[in-house]
Amino acid sequence: MSTGLPSPAALEMANALREAPRRHRAPHAKSRNGCYTCKQRRVKCDEVRPSCGACSSRGDPCTFPTPATGFPTLSENARTRRKDRRHVRASYFLQPLEFHQSGLSARSALAQHCGTIDLACMSLLTRFLLHTSRTMNLHPKRIMVWQRVIPEIARKREYLMHLLLALAGSHARYEYHVSELADSTSASYQGSDCGVGDFSTDRDLHCIVKHHQKGLEGFREALGQISSRTAEEVFCGSILITAFAFGSLSICDPDPSTEPGSDNGYELPSTGWLHLCRGLVGVVSEHWATLKLGSLRCMLFYEYANDDWRSLDSLVPSPVYPRLAHASRTVSMFAQGASRALTMLHTFATAFSSSPAASPATSSSVSHFTSDSQSDTAGASDTDYSNAIETLEEMYMRILYVLQFTKSGRDRPASRDLQIDLEDAALTSWPQMLSSSFIVSLTSKGQLEAASGFSFTILAHFYLTFVLLEDLWYLNRGARKEIKKIDRLVSRLNNSTLSTLMQWPTAVLGES
16 A cells, blocks of 8 residues: 655655766857868868868868858857847848838839939928828818828829929928918018018929929820729829819919009909819719729718708898807808808899999099990800809808707817818819809909909809818918909909908908
């Protein structure tokens, strides 16, 4: 029967094993720098160069690994060997980074489109990726399109890359002007509305114009050969061109264009950008089936660009807009006067078309501006005014509809949430909704009549929709400038009715 205790013999053997000295392996440093002959014979090499001791005694040829592939020799101490091994590992990881994105080669997209890696191009591309792309839209989905999708499409086509760089340059120039205007103590820019003058700015402007011209050339060629396969690329180009056109309104020209024959170099409102923007409609409508399924689809769909606003009671004298509690002064002023402004425009359009003689005569102090009733009737189009005001009403009512929301739909500050909803009302779509004849009425040929003055007044009311998008650099400031230009032109007509119609837009700007 076993007691579970070790026997005396077992205890004695265990004590003997504990007392016996343990064998220790002699320390040695392992080396892989021996000659090839000793390695093949599996014998230790003393690594004496040029011929080791083993090979010399046998008379065998002795060849060592080249120094480039070898490691530190055994003659060095252990600390030096460890230091050198760390250096080898570090040098391996400090090699140039490899880009594994599909389609990218050793030559970057920037080098392909600029010929060589130009520092100016690199600076513009960096600005677009880090700054401009974040400021082109307010909705997170559209911001992501500007940050990732548009640069990826532009990488494949040289003309798109030129347009992208031109837009980035326009943004940089805008920020330059804003900073100069804010610096009221700068003596070199006193008396200037634009802050243009130094050589570097002119050089940057030349670079922007060059990229834009090259981009437009390629865009025209691509537009002439557009197909379902290239529709998204052309649509991308249209977006970049439209954004540049809007942005150009926010930047003072170094040599402002003036009306031919006008005195004092009076600056006319800009209208050329309207024609550029209208080209976007043709691209979208012709290839709608392709574009609505592509990577730019969220640039086509806006949540509140619909007729939901028709449910509003526009006849309510003092409607309640809950979101005005978090809105700016500009938005509040707009909400309070939008309905009345529309009524006044409708009233003037009716009176203007039915009784040309009702238009007050122009003061003789401005001889080259005339409001002759005969020319007014010949130049005016009743349908154009009516349709333009109806389009304006749709834009205004979309805004008022958004202002009636009671709660924020996003985890963002209430003011930012309101701006995103205003963007989702597609307030930038009105240029495509205007008739061609109305846009033609905005073209002055040396004389500004009351009919053209009324067209410009309606245009000023349209610009207010851009002013409300306060967080978009390429819309807000440019629209403010154009409204001021129109107000100066209308005041020169000495037409009391048109001047009254312009009081509300300028009041929204805080200019009166």
